[in-house]
Amino acid sequence: MNLDQRADAAARELLDNVPDDLEGMLGELKRTRRRRTAARGVAAAVAVVAAVGGWALVRGGSAEPPDPVGPVDIPGRITYGLWDRELGDFQIWFAEPDGSDHARLIEGPSWQSDWAPDGRYLVYEDPTGLAIVNTDGPGERRLRTDLGTQWSPDWSPTGDWITFEGSRERVPDSSDFSGPPTSIWVISPDGEGLREVLPGVFGVEPVFSPGGDQIAFGHVTKEASWRWAEQAIEVVGLDGTGRRQIVPPRPGLQHVDWSVDDWLLFNIAIAPLGKDGPPDQGTIFAVRPDGSDLHVVRRGDDEVAFSNAVWSPDGTQILAMCFNRQRGLDMLCRMDGDGGDLEVIDVDQGSMNAAGFPAWGGVADPDAEE
Amino acid sequence: MSEVPRAETRAAPGLPQTHTVVSYDDFYVAELPRLIALARGLCGAGIAEDVAQEAMLVAYRRWREISDLERPDLWVRRTCANLAVSQFRRTMVELRAVARLGGRRTAPPEPASPETEEFWTAVRALPRRQAQAATLRFVYDLPIADVATILECTPGTVKQHLSRARRTLATTLGLTMEEES
Numbered sequence: 001m002n003l004d005q006r007a008d009a010a011a012r013e014l015l016d017n018v019p020d021d022l023e024g025m026l027g028e029l030k031r032t033r034r035r036r037t038a039a040r041g042v043a044a045a046v047a048v049v050a051a052v053g054g055w056a057l058v059r060g061g062s063a064e065p066p067d068p069v070g071p072v073d074i075p076g077r078i079t080y081g082l083w084d085r086e087l088g089d090f091q092i093w094f095a096e097p098d099g100s101d102h103a104r105l106i107e108g109p110s111w112q113s114d115w116a117p118d119g120r121y122l123v124y125e126d127p128t129g130l131a132i133v134n135t136d137g138p139g140e141r142r143l144r145t146d147l148g149t150q151w152s153p154d155w156s157p158t159g160d161w162i163t164f165e166g167s168r169e170r171v172p173d174s175s176d177f178s179g180p181p182t183s184i185w186v187i188s189p190d191g192e193g194l195r196e197v198l199p200g201v202f203g204v205e206p207v208f209s210p211g212g213d214q215i216a217f218g219h220v221t222k223e224a225s226w227r228w229a230e231q232a233i234e235v236v237g238l239d240g241t242g243r244r245q246i247v248p249p250r251p252g253l254q255h256v257d258w259s260v261d262d263w264l265l266f267n268i269a270i271a272p273l274g275k276d277g278p279p280d281q282g283t284i285f286a287v288r289p290d291g292s293d294l295h296v297v298r299r300g301d302d303e304v305a306f307s308n309a310v311w312s313p314d315g316t317q318i319l320a321m322c323f324n325r326q327r328g329l330d331m332l333c334r335m336d337g338d339g340g341d342l343e344v345i346d347v348d349q350g351s352m353n354a355a356g357f358p359a360w361g362g363v364a365d366p367d368a369e370e
Numbered sequence: 371m372s373e374v375p376r377a378e379t380r381a382a383p384g385l386p387q388t389h390t391v392v393s394y395d396d397f398y399v400a401e402l403p404r405l406i407a408l409a410r411g412l413c414g415a416g417i418a419e420d421v422a423q424e425a426m427l428v429a430y431r432r433w434r435e436i437s438d439l440e441r442p443d444l445w446v447r448r449t450c451a452n453l454a455v456s457q458f459r460r461t462m463v464e465l466r467a468v469a470r471l472g473g474r475r476t477a478p479p480e481p482a483s484p485e486t487e488e489f490w491t492a493v494r495a496l497p498r499r500q501a502q503a504a505t506l507r508f509v510y511d512l513p514i515a516d517v518a519t520i521l522e523c524t525p526g527t528v529k530q531h532l533s534r535a536r537r538t539l540a541t542t543l544g545l546t547m548e549e550e551s
Contacts, residue, residue, distance in 0.1 A: 003540045003547040007508045010489040013482055014407035014509065019419065022399045029398070029427055086428070089452070127498065170497065 076313045077135075077362030078345075079105065079113045079122060080332055083353040090357065092124055094135065097312070097319070097334065097360065099345040105135065114155045114162075115361020116189070122359075123153040123162050123189070130164060132189060135362065143187060145194050151182065152205045155361075157260075158212035161186045161238070163197070165204045165217075184217050186238065197240045204231070207258050209289070213238050216256045216264055216289070221249040228252050233266055235289060246291045252278060255308050259315035262289055263337075265297065270305040270323055284309045284320060284339065298339035306333070312360050319345075319358045330354040394433045398426055401443055404509060405450050411490050411505040412454035415482065425450035441519070448520045451506065455498040492542045496535050499523075503531035504539070 001009075019025060078097050081090030082104075089109040095102035106124060113124035115135075123132050123143070129150040130143040143150075143162070148170035154163050165182040181202035187194045197206075197215060206217040214235050222230035232249035233256050236242060247253065252269035259265070263286045271277030280296075282305020287294040297318070300306055302325060309320035315337065322333035322344065332345045332355045347355050402422060409425075410418035429436050429446045436442045482490070493501050493508075499521065506517045514532075518525045540547040 001545065003536060003543070003545045006485075006489055006543065006545055007504075007539075010482075010486045011407065011411070011508045013486045014410050014490075015403065017482070018403040018406045022402055025402065025419075025423065026395060026398050029423055029430060087452075170495070 075363050076115075076119065076360055078319055078332075079115070079124075079357075079359045079362075080347055080355050081111050081357035082347060082355050092122075092357070093347065094122075094362075095345075095347060097317075097345075099332075099347050102347060105133065112152050112357045113359045114153050115359060116155050117157050117159045117361075117363075119362040121189075122361075123155055125151055125153060125164075130162070143189075143191050145185075145187060145191075147185070147194075149182060150185075154207045155189075156208040156212035157210055160188060160212065161193075161208070162189055163206040163208060163215050165206060166196075181220065181223075184215060184236070186215075197238070198236055198243065203234075205255060207256055209235075209258055210260045210262065214242075214289075216246070216258050218254060218256060219245075219249070222251075228269065233264065233287075246289060247285075247287060247294070252281065257310045258289075259311040259337075260313065261315040263287070263311070263315070264289060265309045265311065265318065267307045267309055267320075268300075270300065270307055282306050282323065284318070296339070297337075298335060298342070304333075308356065308358055310358055310360050311337075313363045319360045321356050321358060330356055332358055392437065394430060394437070397429075397437075397442060401446055402426060405446065407509045408447065408450055408505055409454045411493060411509055412451065412501060414490075414494070418454075421453045422450055425453055441516075444516060444519050447506065447510070448522070451502045451520060455502060489539075489543065492539055493535075495542070496538060500531045500535040500538070503528050504535040507532060 076097060077094055079092055079094045082093045083089075084091050087109065090111055091104055091108065092106040092110040092113050093102055094105045105122070106126070108126065110124050110126045113122050115122055116132075120134060120136055121132055122135050123130055128142070129145065129147070130153050131140055132143060133140040145166065147166045147168055149165075149167040151165050156162070163184060163186045166185040167182045182204055183199060183201055184197045184203040184206045185195065186197055197203075202220040202223075204218040204220060206215045208215055214237055216233060216235045218231040219234045220229050220231050228251045230249045230251050231253045232245050233247040233253065234243060234245050236244075246264065247266065250268075253266060254269055255265075255267050257265045265284060265286050267284045268278060268280050268282065270282040280299070282300025284297040284300075284306045285294060286297045297309075298306055298320075304325065305323045306320045307323070309318050311318060317337055318335050318339070320333055320335070321330050322342075323330050324344075332347050333342055334345055335342045405422040405425060406418050409421040413421060425446050428449055429442065436445055439445055481487070493504055495501075496504065502521060503517055506512055506520060510516075512520075514525045514528050517532075518528045521528060521531075536547055539545070
């Protein structure tokens with residue numbers, strides 16, 4: 001059998017196995033359109049009420065008026081991906097931590113990002129790899145690594161290094177894991193010093209310690225779908241030594257982040273709509289880097305589930321994705337470091353588009369040279 | 371950059387049935403099955419229906435504009451092909467975004483045979499533009515010019531993508547190949 005015969009057979013099998021209830025699917029599509037139109041109306045109305053009242057924060061999606069809040073005094077700026085329906089992908093936006101002064105930063109598909117410690121630059125991932133952009137003006141350059149895959153960048157607090165998960169070969173874009181495993185890499189912001197920190201260890205989503213001398217990451221110990229892969233949280237020195245396990249492996253453990261005052265955050269994955277998940281799905285946990293004081297920060301429930309939590313630059317607050325089960329929408333939420341005082345951040349501007357990939361930084365260094 | 375052609379003369383001779391369709395419902399029924407196959411080739415069975423539905427939903431929302439195109443079928447295939455290769459990864463936010471359509475399906479799609487799954491896994495491992503070009507070619511048997519319109523590039527670029535994709539697939543799957551004509 002040659003390639004064309006094999007391709008014909010493979011295509012034919014896909015075509016033979018498509019649903020036959022096309023009328024039913026068409027009906028569902030039209031109902032979905034009506035639901036979204038109605039939901040957009042509610043969200044827009046809430047946004048107008050908030051704007052008239054001068055409120056900076058909107059409790060997302062509720063038809064009830066939001067609680068009035070005063071001006072917020074929170075350090076830094078946030079970045080996030082906002083789903084663009086026409087593009088069919090996310091683009092990075094940035095805003096004040098209360099969601100105000102939002103603007104698109106990257107035009108085109110772009111996802112995870114992280115701030116330089118001086119608050120002027122951002123490293124982000126897009127379809128071709130990693131790039132650095134000046135958030136206050138023009139200027140962008142690519143970090144060339146010759147790697148097939150470069151994901152989840154994190155900028156060290158010292159500014160000297162960027163760590164990321166990478167692979168020499170390209171890892172396919174797929175909902176299920178397939179292809180070569182990634183591992184933890186570092187590179188300097190000027191593109192020099194590319195180095196694999198832990199060769200042969202399937203590592204994901206690395207983040208730096210406050211001192212910049214250690215890296216926490218997810219160690220994939222058992223492959224499954226991306227969502228339910230079994231991960232442990234581990235820490236390793238920047239030079240690849242001193243590797244240790246902080247949280248033992250379990251399915252769905254993901255998204256570690258390290259605060260300035262030495263707390264590690266992580267969460268348990270959220271099952272898709274209509275699918276069962278573990279009881280603690282969508283729950284945010286915190287633990288010390290020595291594995292002590294493991295506790296729940298904010299529990300996911302039937303109304304909202306959390307993921308991708310990151311610390312504020314001062315370690316007092318948390319920015320996370322919050323999946324509103326009723327609206328079926330991923331939004332951004334901010335909460336206190338102990339999980340209290342949850343507030344939805346209005347970043348989708350009533351568009352009913354999903355928000356994700358949160359990052360919090362952008363605290364300008366007053367001593368930084370212009 | 372190739373634009374999806376506007377309908378100066380509708381129902382041009384030799385074009386598939388979908389080009390004469392004026393009702394969205396007819397367009398949907400004619401286009402959806404292959405759209406699902408396209409999505410399934412590019413992103414796997416688990417979310418293919420949702421991706422295809424999402425593409426059709428965008429077309430529904432903009433139907434007045436889309437139906438004015440000479441080839442609305444190419445437009446919706448482009449939307450679907452782009453949705454299907456967006457980053458469906460561990461944060462999975464986009465999956466839940468498209469899954470807002472969900473709740474309809476009662477049973478998961480039939481699993482593909484191991485040979486077919488192996489084939490499409492190899493396609494999905496290609497660079498995304500090669501994967502898109504190859505899947506459009508395999509699922510729709512489209513001429514190069516139509517693939518170029520969908521991918522918004524030149525026919526020469528499509529030929530290059532296809533040539534590289536075919537070489538990689540033949541090597542990966544241990545198959546012989548005839549040159550792409």
